[in-house]
Amino acid sequence: MMRYLLPVLIAVVFLIEGTWFQVLVPPTDEFVWVPRFVFVMIVIISIYKGAMTGLMYGGITGLFQDVVYSSLIGVYMFSYGFLAYLGGVSYESVKNRLMLMVLVIVLAVSGLELLTYGIYQGIGYTSVPFGDFAWQRWxxxxxxxxxFGILILFPLRKIFAKLEREDRFKNRSL
Incomplete structure (x- = not known):
């Protein structure tokens, strides 16, 4: 039962990110608040479960992101998967240090915004100057x-501790 918790949680947050956030936070002229809550959760999953798990979750969720919110298929699938993989490469050294985890999350979100902007800029899909992009969106x-990463980190740590105990119990009984 617990192994289905992460995919269900990601699906619920994906729905919240795309619906409720736009209602609760009205748009402004000066700033564009882009929720990447699912991506933050995928980076945390990647830190705890490993880079390949992060790549899998990132690729699948990025494809959903592309299909639902983007007119170009593959940009978010690549970006989510690639950056989730990078976020999980050093998971053993980061896993028990909260400040390092927050730093990895912030760097991953920053990398996601820069990578997608760079791809869109490179193919001529956007004409927003970098200064405007950096101030208004990045x-x-x-x-x-x-x-959000700081807020969700503590509940997810408890979930991962419970999953780890469950895995140890399963392996011991086999």
Whole structure:
């Protein structure tokens, strides 16, 4: 039962990210608040479960992101998978240090925004200058998602501890 908890939790957060957030936080002219809550959760999963698990969750969720919210298929699938993989490469050294985990989350969200902007800029899909992008979208997104990462980190740590105990119990009884 517990192994289905993470995919269900990601699906629920994906729905919340795309619906409730836009209702609760009205848009402003100066800043674009882009919730990447599912991506933050995938980075945390990648830290705890490993880079390949993060790649799998990131690729699948990124594909959903592309299909639902983007007109180009593959940009978010690649970006989510690649950055989740990178976030989980050093998971053993980061796993028990909260400040390092927050740093990895903030760097991953920052990398996601920069990578998607770079891809869109490179193919000529956007014409927003980098200065405007950095002030209006990159900075608010990093702040919003970093705060979400700090808030969600503690409950997810408890879930992962419970999953680890369950896995140890299963392996011991076999």
């Amino acid at each position: 900075l608010p997104s990093v702040l919003l998602n970093g705060a």
